[in-house]
Amino acid sequence: MLIIFVDQWKFCHYFLSMKAIMRIENLKKNYGNIEAVKDISFSIPEGTCFGLLGPNGAGKTTTIEIMEGILSPSGGKVYFREKEIDNHFKQKVGIQFQSTALPEFITVRETLELFRSFYPRPRSLKEIVEICSLSDIIDRDNRKLSGGQRQRMLLGLAIIPHPEMVFLDEPTTGLDPQARRNFWNLIERIKAENTTVLLTTHYMEEAEILCDQIAIIDHGQLLEIDTPQNLLTSHFNGALVRVPHSGRDDLKLDNSILQGDFFEITTKNLDITMKELLALKLNLEGLTIKKPNLDDLFLKLTGESLRT
Amino acid sequence: MRKFTAIVYARTMEFLRDKGTFYWNLLFPIVLVVGFSFAFSGNNDSIFKIGKIGEIPRAENSFLEFSSIEIINYEAGKEEVIEKIRRHQIDMLIDFNEQAYYLNNEASASELLRILGREELVNFTEREVAGDPIRYVDWLVPGVIGMNMLFSCMFGVGFVIVRYRKNGVLKRMKATPITPFVFISGQMVSRFIIVLITSIVVFTGTNLFLHFIVNGSYLLLVLITVLAILCMISFGLIFAARLKSEELASGLMNLITFPMIIFSGVFFSLEGTPKLMQTASRFFPLTHFIEASRAVMIDGAGLVQIMPNLLVLGGMTVVFLLTASFFFRWE
Numbered sequence: 138m139l140i141i142f143v144d145q146w147k148f149c150h151y152f153l154s155m156k157a158i159m160r161i162e163n164l165k166k167n168y169g170n171i172e173a174v175k176d177i178s179f180s181i182p183e184g185t186c187f188g189l190l191g192p193n194g195a196g197k198t199t200t201i202e203i204m205e206g207i208l209s210p211s212g213g214k215v216y217f218r219e220k221e222i223d224n225h226f227k228q229k230v231g232i233q234f235q236s237t238a239l240p241e242f243i244t245v246r247e248t249l250e251l252f253r254s255f256y257p258r259p260r261s262l263k264e265i266v267e268i269c270s271l272s273d274i275i276d277r278d279n280r281k282l283s284g285g286q287r288q289r290m291l292l293g294l295a296i297i298p299h300p301e302m303v304f305l306d307e308p309t310t311g312l313d314p315q316a317r318r319n320f321w322n323l324i325e326r327i328k329a330e331n332t333t334v335l336l337t338t339h340y341m342e343e344a345e346i347l348c349d350q351i352a353i354i355d356h357g358q359l360l361e362i363d364t365p366q367n368l369l370t371s372h373f374n375g376a377l378v379r380v381p382h383s384g385r386d387d388l389k390l391d392n393s394i395l396q397g398d399f400f401e402i403t404t405k406n407l408d409i410t411m412k413e414l415l416a417l418k419l420n421l422e423g424l425t426i427k428k429p430n431l432d433d434l435f436l437k438l439t440g441e442s443l444r445t
Numbered sequence: 446m447r448k449f450t451a452i453v454y455a456r457t458m459e460f461l462r463d464k465g466t467f468y469w470n471l472l473f474p475i476v477l478v479v480g481f482s483f484a485f486s487g488n489n490d491s492i493f494k495i496g497k498i499g500e501i502p503r504a505e506n507s508f509l510e511f512s513s514i515e516i517i518n519y520e521a522g523k524e525e526v527i528e529k530i531r532r533h534q535i536d537m538l539i540d541f542n543e544q545a546y547y548l549n550n551e552a553s554a555s556e557l558l559r560i561l562g563r564e565e566l567v568n569f570t571e572r573e574v575a576g577d578p579i580r581y582v583d584w585l586v587p588g589v590i591g592m593n594m595l596f597s598c599m600f601g602v603g604f605v606i607v608r609y610r611k612n613g614v615l616k617r618m619k620a621t622p623i624t625p626f627v628f629i630s631g632q633m634v635s636r637f638i639i640v641l642i643t644s645i646v647v648f649t650g651t652n653l654f655l656h657f658i659v660n661g662s663y664l665l666l667v668l669i670t671v672l673a674i675l676c677m678i679s680f681g682l683i684f685a686a687r688l689k690s691e692e693l694a695s696g697l698m699n700l701i702t703f704p705m706i707i708f709s710g711v712f713f714s715l716e717g718t719p720k721l722m723q724t725a726s727r728f729f730p731l732t733h734f735i736e737a738s739r740a741v742m743i744d745g746a747g748l749v750q751i752m753p754n755l756l757v758l759g760g761m762t763v764v765f766l767l768t769a770s771f772f773f774r775w776e
């Protein structure tokens with residue numbers, strides 16, 4: 138008997154851990170003639186960090202705000218724990234917008250207290266201050282904060298309800314590298330509470346460090362979705378060669394894209410590629426070879442630089 | 446309840462700490478009342494208002510045709526007109542049917558009018574009416590306070606919600622479990638408390654120096670004020686329901702509030718103005734506030750006499766609230 142129970146429990150646990158906390162199906166959003174989101178579907182397993190990546194105007198904010206229940210989709214469905222989002226949804230999630238305003242002339246403490254009052258079982262002020270390191274700025278006017286301090290406060294607002302899931306829309310854009318790293322630590326802490334995180338970002342490094350799964354979108358369409366590692370190995374098993382085109386940008390090279398003054402060639406066999414380049418009599422001065430990272434993948438997929 | 450008080454607290458702090466708005470709300474009406482009391486203390490307004498009953502006989506160069514004299518025709522209700530003279534609201538009443546004219550012997554205009562009418566009214570009997578002059582400020586103070594209430598209610602709730610919608614505060618609220626109903630009521634209650642306190646402070650503050658005539662009950666004045674504030678806030682909410690642009694909102698609000706102020710009798714009596722204007726003014730909450738408070742202050746009216754005004758204010762509040770909640774959107 139006991140063994141069966143244990144097995145069942147194990148089975149349940151396994152099943153739950155794989156279960157999607159959120160799922161979107163054929164999501165569409167039109168603004169007049171602009172198709173901001175065209176038929177995107179994916180699901181986010183509970184307790185993971187899911188990264189939504191894409192260049193400016195890709196449709197990240199639109200997608201995430203539909204999932205938050207802020208925007209209504211032109212088509213498609215959003216499920217939270219396999220049910221369409223209902224009135225209780227907002228008590229269970231924490232939301233941080235790409236840009237937001239707060240009631241003015243109140244301090245950080247008053248802001249937190251105001252938002253705490255909205256939730257039935259809010260986290261204690263002390264805990265929020267501790268997690269988000271707000272003690273230095275707690276009595277400051279909420280408009281007189283640096284970019285990093287403000288993001289920490291906004292994250293503090295998002296974690297008030299002990300959320301099952303947090304939505305963070307470009308939380309680290311505009312922060313210096315130090316502040317960004319601090320913010321990553323905060324997110325790691327939230328993840329450690331088994332909170333699911335949905336994050337949009339322009340920084341590949343950030344996605345690589347934080348995210349268990351990445352979806353790359355552009356022009357409102359889903360281009361790729363996988364773990365960072367799988368994305369890299371499936372697209373680049375080999376090396377990335379960058380060579381100046383020296384004015385011969387009309388050359389047609391296999392597996393290459395033109396990137397400014399350079400060809401970027403992905404190759405499995407360096408030997409062959411080098412021989413080909415020599416045969417073409419390209420000037421090889423300035424040639425570099427490197428292991429590709431997500432930035433390179435992004436360029437390959439979208440043909441544009443992320444940090445525009 | 447906790448969320449409700451938190452919203453009220455936050456909004457009230459925003460008002461108190463925004464020093465500019467705070468002083469503006471308090472000082473503007475005080476300056477206006479005090480300023481007017483000085484400007485009109487000489488009681489030297491050149492326009493005389495003369496009431497008449499019956500037909501004016503034809504006469505060459507009658508003083509009744511002077512441009513500085515305004516004739517108001519009264520059909521009946523002679524008692525009320527005499528009451529107006531007693532309060533210095535009109536300067537003279539000529540009853541051509543009874544061959545009599547009425548003057549207030551405490552009004553400075555009376556002497557002049559008596560001289561002007563010496564020839565034409567030679568066979569008329571003069572009847573004197575006695576009554577303390579109601580200074581212009583006594584009459585003006587409800588108007589100025591009402592006007593300040595109107596601004597504060599419209600811009601303090603309606604306009605601020607439009608701003609919240611534009612800058613994204615409402616969107617942030619939408620991302621929490623708070624309902625628009627709780628959020629908006631919190632805004633309303635905060636503004637209600639602010640406007641009520643400001644109005645009382647402005648009144649008592651100016652009263653210290655100007656000693657207004659208050660013949661009726663102070664409690665009744667508070668009741669009128671309470672109803673009028675609710676009504677004006679609800680009116681402002683209609684603008685707040687959908688608008689996204691602050692410029693459009695403030696434009697529309699000014700477009701509406703200015704005629705209201707002009708046609709509600711803040712600065713001058715509606716007596717003798719075109720019928721259309723008087724009818725239109727019936728639809729403005731400010732008119733009913735001013736009318737009821739003047740009745741209480743100057744005529745010493747009781748609850749029964751001002752009941753129509755109170756009912757209209759209450760009814761308008763309900764209509765405005767229903768309209769606003771029907772059209773309201775977070776975004």
Ligand SMILES: Nc1ncnc2c1ncn2[C@@H]1O[C@H](COP(=O)(O)OP(=O)(O)OP(=O)(O)O)[C@@H](O)[C@H]1O
Binds near residue numbers: 193200
């Ligand atoms: N309210 C709106 N009205 C009209 N078009 C809109 C609106 N919001 C977004 N768009 C358009 O929809 C597309 C997707 O925008 P979205 O904000 O989702 O992009 P994003 O991926 O979040 O970009 P960014 O990285 O710059 O934040 C863009 O072309 C944008 O111009």
Ligand SMILES: [Mg+2]
Binds near residue numbers: 197198199235306307
């Ligand atoms: Mg965005």
